Structure formats: C-alpha cells, structure tokens
Amino acid sequence: MGLMLDRVGSGRSPQGAAGLADLEREVTRDLDRLNYPPRAWPVPKPAPDGSTALDALVVGGGMYGQTMAFALYREGIRNLRVIDLAREGEEGPWGTYARMDILRSPKRQCGPDLGVPSLTFRAWHEAQGRSWDELYKIHRLDWLAYLLWLRRVLDLPVENGTRLLALEPAGGLLRAEIEGPRGRESVFCRNVVLATGREGAGGRQVPAFPSFSMARGDRHPRIHHSADPIDFGPLQGRRVAILGANASALDNAGTALEAGAAAAVMFCRRPALPQVNKSRWMVFPGFQHGFPAMDDAARWEFMSHVASVQMPPPHESVLRCTRHAGFDLRFAEPWTDVIADGDEIDIVTAKGRHRFDAVIFATGFNVDLADVPYLTSLLPQIETWGARVAPQDAARFPALARLPYLTADFQLTAKAGAHAPEVENLYLLSFGASLSHGALAGDLPAVRATTTRAAQAIARALFVTDYQAYRQSMRRFSEAELEPTPYFVPPEDIAP
Ligand SMILES: Cc1cc2nc3c(=O)[nH]c(=O)nc-3n(C[C@H](O)[C@H](O)[C@H](O)COP(=O)(O)OP(=O)(O)OC[C@H]3O[C@@H](n4cnc5c(N)ncnc54)[C@H](O)[C@@H]3O)c2cc1C
Incomplete structure (x- = not known):
C-alpha cells in the first residue's frame, strides 16, 4: 500500500x-x-x-x-x-x-x-x-x-x-x-x-471463530481485515469470501472482481440490506447545533433507533459488484467457523461448508x-x-x-x-x-x-x-488613542 x-x-x-x-x-x-x-x-x-x-x-x-x-x-x-x-x-x-x-x-x-x-x-x-x-x-x-x-x-x-x-x-x-x-x-x-x-x-472489530481468531493472534497470508493493505493482484482467478454487508464489504468485493477474481461472495447475518441511510437526513444546521442540546433520554432514543435500522451501502457500490457474474450476496448465512486448509480456506455456515482462496473480514471498527x-x-x-x-x-x-x-x-x-x-x-x-x-x-x-x-x-x-492574567493585561493596556489630537493628556497627568 x-x-x-x-x-x-x-x-x-x-x-x-x-x-x-x-x-x-x-x-x-x-x-x-x-x-x-x-x-x-x-x-x-x-x-x-x-x-x-x-x-x-x-x-x-x-x-x-x-x-x-x-x-x-x-x-x-x-x-x-x-x-x-x-x-x-x-x-x-x-x-x-x-x-x-x-x-x-x-x-x-x-x-x-x-x-x-x-x-x-x-x-x-x-x-x-x-x-x-x-x-x-x-x-x-x-x-x-x-x-x-x-x-x-x-x-x-x-x-x-x-x-x-x-x-x-x-x-x-x-x-x-x-x-x-x-x-x-x-x-x-x-x-x-x-x-x-x-x-x-477502539480498533478493528474482528470476529473470533473456533479455528481462526485474529483477536487471539491467528494470522494467515490470505485472511485479512478490510482495513489491511491487501494486494488484490494475486487474487486473479481466485475465490474470495467476504464477511459483512456494509459499504466496505461491497467495495472490497468490487475491487477483487475488478482485479479478476473468479468469485466474490459476501455473507451476512441479516435477511436483507438496510434500506435507508438515516445519516443523510441529519445533514442540516439545526441538527448539528441542536442535537447536543437535547437531553440524554432523547438522544439515546434517537440514536438507538438509528443503530437499529443500520446503514445501507451506497447503491453505486452495490451496482459496481452486481455487474460481475462472479458476485454473490448470501443473506441470513452467518459464519460458524473459518478453517485454513493448506492453500485454501473453508468457511463453515449453518447452510454448508464453502471453499475459498482468500477471506476478508469487512466487520468494521469498534x-x-x-x-x-x-x-x-x-x-x-x-x-x-x-x-x-x-x-x-x-x-x-x-x-x-x-x-x-x-x-x-x-x-x-x-x-x-x-x-x-x-x-x-x-x-x-x-x-x-x-x-x-x-x-x-x-x-x-x-x-x-x-x-x-x-x-x-x-x-x-x-x-x-x-x-487574572488577562485582567492585569487589560489594566496595563495603555494605547494612547488621542495622542494625535489636541486633547491628548499624558497618563501621568491623569488623576488615579
Ligand atoms: C472506507 C471509508 C470510507 C468513508 N467514506 C466516507 C464518505 O464517503 N463520506 C463521509 O462523509 N465519510 C466517509 N467516511 C467516514 C469519515 O469521513 C472518514 O473516516 C474520515 O477519514 C474521518 O476523518 P478523521 O480525520 O476523523 O479520521 P482519519 O481520516 O481516519 O484520520 C485519523 C488519523 O489519526 C491518526 N492516528 C490514529 N491514532 C493515532 C495515534 N495514536 N497517534 C497519532 N496519530 C494517530 C491516523 O493515522 C489517521 O491518519 C469513510 C470512512 C471509511 C473508513
């Protein structure tokens, strides 16, 4: 990089x-x-x-x-x-x-x-x-x-x-x-x-699986977090699995496919993508200046709603992927294990075991x-x-x-x-x-x-x-405004 x-x-x-x-x-x-x-x-x-x-x-x-x-x-x-x-x-x-x-x-x-x-x-x-x-x-x-x-x-x-x-x-x-x-x-x-x-x-959010956990210190040359420097060149003709369905997941899938990956398959827990970007609604001065003035209960209620509906990826990132035949997005299929097997990596889900050449955790930050x-x-x-x-x-x-x-x-x-x-x-x-x-x-x-x-x-x-320092500085301040005029009086002639 x-x-x-x-x-x-x-x-x-x-x-x-x-x-x-x-x-x-x-x-x-x-x-x-x-x-x-x-x-x-x-x-x-x-x-x-x-x-x-x-x-x-x-x-x-x-x-x-x-x-x-x-x-x-x-x-x-x-x-x-x-x-x-x-x-x-x-x-x-x-x-x-x-x-x-x-x-x-x-x-x-x-x-x-x-x-x-x-x-x-x-x-x-x-x-x-x-x-x-x-x-x-x-x-x-x-x-x-x-x-x-x-x-x-x-x-x-x-x-x-x-x-x-x-x-x-x-x-x-x-x-x-x-x-x-x-x-x-x-x-x-x-x-x-x-x-x-x-x-x-807070750092990267990395999930822990029985056979592979970045948090535990496990490393593999083709298992990455999306914030890693990733060389996509060697992924040409290879199969890439991506965990997550946020903007970064799609951008990594799109980059892999554009680099010639044979397949980029995204997996997520949820049954559909979030549909509305509530943050877009918040872009106006009243919100920026007013929200911090709301009481704790109001802010918690507001932001817990935003957290519940989550944020969709930009449609441009989705379309960048869907134009490739090798793209797939599997909903409601969380991973239960990630098993490195020689050059290949198995992803285990409740629906089956899938073989890939590289894995990207697009799991965001804490x-x-x-x-x-x-x-x-x-x-x-x-x-x-x-x-x-x-x-x-x-x-x-x-x-x-x-x-x-x-x-x-x-x-x-x-x-x-x-x-x-x-x-x-x-x-x-x-x-x-x-x-x-x-x-x-x-x-x-x-x-x-x-x-x-x-x-x-x-x-x-x-x-x-x-x-106190500024107050004293103000007392010492003695710029003689009237010096160029006939009404100038030297400071020593002014009665205290
Ligand atoms: C992939 C991605 C895409 C995004 N796209 C958009 C977008 O389209 N529109 C939008 O509005 N927002 C977007 N964002 C969100 C946000 O605007 C960006 O993250 C933006 O970079 C935030 O700016 P920042 O200065 O807060 O953080 P950064 O740009 O991340 O800068 C933080 C800096 O702090 C430094 N740093 C961290 N720890 C230390 C330390 N201990 N000592 C010294 N330096 C340290 C880092 O090196 C880094 O350079 C995106 C975020 C990401 C991650």
Whole structure:
C-alpha cells in the first residue's frame, strides 16, 4: 500500500498546475481579507519541565485533525502541534484502505474549507479546468489530493510518523508521551484533541471463530481485515469470501472482481440490506447545533433507533459488484467457523461448508476507549453513556453504552466523584462522539461545525482559566488613542 497520489494528483496537467497557482493567489487574498491568521493571544503556560505547555496537541492529521488545526489558527491559537502516525498522504482511509471509487457523500460538501470559498473542493476542482456540472461524485483520491493541497496552502503543521503513546494528568495539564522521527518525548499540553478516526477510537472489530481468531493472534497470508493493505493482484482467478454487508464489504468485493477474481461472495447475518441511510437526513444546521442540546433520554432514543435500522451501502457500490457474474450476496448465512486448509480456506455456515482462496473480514471498527492504549491511565475517570441510561437499555445496545459521554463542545466528561479535571481538557472528534452529537460525528458533513465548536471551546477555556492574567493585561493596556489630537493628556497627568 503506497502513496496513491500518482494516480489522481492535484494539478498534474500544465493547465491544472497553472489553474491551481491562480487559485492559491486567490486564497492568499481571501485569507488576508479575513485577517488570517489573527494575533496569537493565549498567555504562555509554564510546564513542570520548564518548557511552555502546548495550548493544544491535535492527535491525527486526517480530515478532522487538519481542519481542527485550521480552526484553532482562526481563533488565534497557534501554540499547537498536530501529529499523525501515518506517512504523509496515508492519513485516514482515502489513499489506503478505502476501496470505493467515489465518496458516498454528495459532491456539494463543504467543511475542511471552514467557509472560505477559494478553499472549497469545488474551487480546487474547477481551478484545474474540470467541469463541476459533469462531476457526479468526488473521487476518493481527488478528495485526498484536495485535503493535502489545503494542508499545504494553509501551512498546517502535521508531523507525520509520530504516534501518541500515552496520556496522563499532570496537575491541570495533560502529559503526552509521543514517539516520532525525533525519538520519544514528553509534551505537556493544556488541551488534547483526539482526531484519530474510525480505527483510533477502539480498533478493528474482528470476529473470533473456533479455528481462526485474529483477536487471539491467528494470522494467515490470505485472511485479512478490510482495513489491511491487501494486494488484490494475486487474487486473479481466485475465490474470495467476504464477511459483512456494509459499504466496505461491497467495495472490497468490487475491487477483487475488478482485479479478476473468479468469485466474490459476501455473507451476512441479516435477511436483507438496510434500506435507508438515516445519516443523510441529519445533514442540516439545526441538527448539528441542536442535537447536543437535547437531553440524554432523547438522544439515546434517537440514536438507538438509528443503530437499529443500520446503514445501507451506497447503491453505486452495490451496482459496481452486481455487474460481475462472479458476485454473490448470501443473506441470513452467518459464519460458524473459518478453517485454513493448506492453500485454501473453508468457511463453515449453518447452510454448508464453502471453499475459498482468500477471506476478508469487512466487520468494521469498534468504538471502545478501553481498547485505546494511550487512555489507560485516564480511562477509570471517563464517563460513558452506559452510566447515563437505565441498565436494561445499556444491555440492549452495548455498543452505544460504551460510547463516551461528551459535553456539547466535544470534551470528554469526568465520572461523578472522579479526581481528574484534566479529562475535560480532552476533546474527541470522531465517531466516538456519535451518541452525544449525532451519527454525523466523524463524517464529512459535520467537519466544519465540529471543529469550529471545539476550537471556540478551547479559546474560551484558555481565557477563563487565565482570566487574572488577562485582567492585569487589560489594566496595563495603555494605547494612547488621542495622542494625535489636541486633547491628548499624558497618563501621568491623569488623576488615579
Ligand atoms: C472506507 C471509508 C470510507 C468513508 N467514506 C466516507 C464518505 O464517503 N463520506 C463521509 O462523509 N465519510 C466517509 N467516511 C467516514 C469519515 O469521513 C472518514 O473516516 C474520515 O477519514 C474521518 O476523518 P478523521 O480525520 O476523523 O479520521 P482519519 O481520516 O481516519 O484520520 C485519523 C488519523 O489519526 C491518526 N492516528 C490514529 N491514532 C493515532 C495515534 N495514536 N497517534 C497519532 N496519530 C494517530 C491516523 O493515522 C489517521 O491518519 C469513510 C470512512 C471509511 C473508513
């Protein structure tokens, strides 16, 4: 799995490159008109090791992390670092394990631009001489190229190859242990933003079977999770079994068939595909701003309904598969065992035993902070939804009950009686926020509302915490407004 920008890159043609250069000049003008970046104002905070604490550490340099950095810059918060364990261009799914051709979302999505017209995807697309009207939906590699372009023109400081290892409270600050090209270091932070994506909020969901369990550590060269790098070339003429019926299952089936697989057979428990994407309904400002203000009972009722109806795969992904004779989708046929037998793999179901050459678990991701290694020391202090609802409700929807309970500004919440106020300096911008903020959290349509709100909350907290310093600064403030006029009076002549 390498960097895929060579396949669909930004400004590759001379016309595209010239168009982007023009657009970049327009971006510079726009940002200048918006007085971006504003003056940096936060008061420096000394850390216990003699350094100055970061105002924010943003963990994850994908779509949410880089937009969060932009949102913080817009609030004049510049003492920050953004780290991502991936190499540049491999952040998030777009150029790595996402195997759809196009984004699910309609092309009219704004977000990472934070409302600046010249920073929109449409501006980027048209600047390269491409027609907007003729575009059906955004190609995923174009989306990746666009995000990387934004990062460059906004000069967002993503440190690649750098991983967060541990977080612990440190007397009102958070101490982050990180490891990157410079080695291992301890960084003291006033706020930490976790923008670690689907996989970063709990890891992969992998089923366990009597004869094969990834969770137990079993490995096989042709048994994969859909988020693995998979070389589809050798699957030509082979039979591939896929567990799951979500978008990723279909995109992996489609990729296998397009690579020449003889068969791609999907198996799922359910008797039919979910039919309605309720998340699509949620894309409007009233929902994004209003849902977190609803009480716990209303949010639980709303989201448990959404969880019950589940989400269909995009119809484009289905049609991509059904045009191949080798495609099959078997409903109501869960697997009971996976048995590696030499070069082949047997899938056992209640309906029979089937032979395949490769297996892909398209079983998605878990959201469970208990499985996030860097949260181990804070975990006992973090409130989850399970503590906010009746035990029988939590038992009915255990995956929802495990989700963290966030404030309206995306902060984690400390459990009642916990002695770790630092928990509330942690912001979670990912699918883990979906019960507190609605199913959109972590997806493209919510990126602007989410990052703007979290950045403003950080600005507020920085100000409120250091209020006495700002108050004194206001007293010292002595810009002589009337100096050029005849009515100027020197400060020493003014009676106290
Ligand atoms: C296959 C797929 C297709 C999707 N298609 C769409 C779509 O069409 N439309 C839509 O709206 N949404 C879609 N989504 C959902 C969502 O928009 C994407 O997942 C999007 O990438 C979320 O952005 P993010 O910044 O939250 O996470 P990511 O893009 O996943 O970025 C998170 C980053 O955090 C880094 N990271 C994780 N842990 C650490 C650590 N400990 N230290 C340092 N860095 C760390 C990772 O390396 C990663 O780069 C899709 C998701 C998937 C998985």
